[in-house]
Amino acid sequence: MSYLPFVLAAWIFLVGIFGIVRSRHFIHLVVCLSLTQSSTYVLLLSIGYVKHGGAPIFKDVPLGTKAVDPVVQALTLTDIVVSVTVAALLLALAIQAKKHAKTMNPDELRPVRG
């Protein structure tokens, strides 16, 4: 039990990469990448967890109350923003692929010739 959240993060990460590797559709691929990235949220938040700790917000809670780590929570916030922007960029690229290569299957994209 004491390592379960970390193992869960590793599992989500590997399943996400597995999805990317066997993907046949760009949108599926972007969803898998977002899933892979969400494993880092699980990892960060579970590393910062303090047993019986509350949220690091001291409104109506006396200062010094046991609370979880605020730094990893801030890092998770950064992580989510980056994940969303990457997903948006990749979806835009998927639209371009559909327009130019007429396919949404990564396997059918020909290598770029310069």
Place this chain on the structure above:
Amino acid sequence: MTRRVRLALFGVAACGLAALLLWSITGLPKFGDYHGAYGKILNKRAPQERQTSNVVAAVVFDYRGFDTMGEELILFAAVMGVAMLLREPREEEAPVPEDPVRSDALRAFGVSLAGATLVLGLWIVAHGYVTPGGGFQGGVVLAAAFLLVWLAGSYRAYRGLARAPFVELAEGSGAGGYVVIGLCALLIGDAFLHNLLPYGVAGKLSSGGSIPLLNWASGLEVTAAFVLLFNEFLSERAVLIDPTRRPS
């Protein structure tokens, strides 16, 4: 590389990676048995030092404020990237198609929900450094209010609301505002992004020094960035559903 070879290669690599990950996990402190000094010190000191009851907001906008500036610029750059990828090949000024939602119940529900979402988003941004929330979280909620106008109204109504020049101006001022607040501290002889305003009393809206300013700047930036993203993707769709402009 064929599919079969790729999957086999992945299988081997994934087994290796899984073994390494499990090995590294056994080296971590047990779940709930956290030892990071930085977070503990911040939890003890930040509410008094910065008069901010939400320590996560204090970390995001003060202790790691420089990092958040980078994050805002990542968002800014990514939205620019999406706009450049999608705008250039699109024919300029495609006619706005008529696609109003026909169900009155859905329209009424959507319109009332859009207003409520707008207020909720503003509330989450405004109280970001007092209770859970902040510019990033509230900004996404605010952008969702715009999206509701499209979902429950029409694309035409959405375009009327989210005019590109205004949204672009808002995005630029959100990202630029954050940098300018940082530079103001430099001008008066402090470190970049150093606090400018009196700290006030934690738990009040007028607390946290510069944190509220940076919070609102990032809220504006995030709202505008997401509305711009919606604009670009919805314009793609508008070209597709317009019968006169169906791509060959």
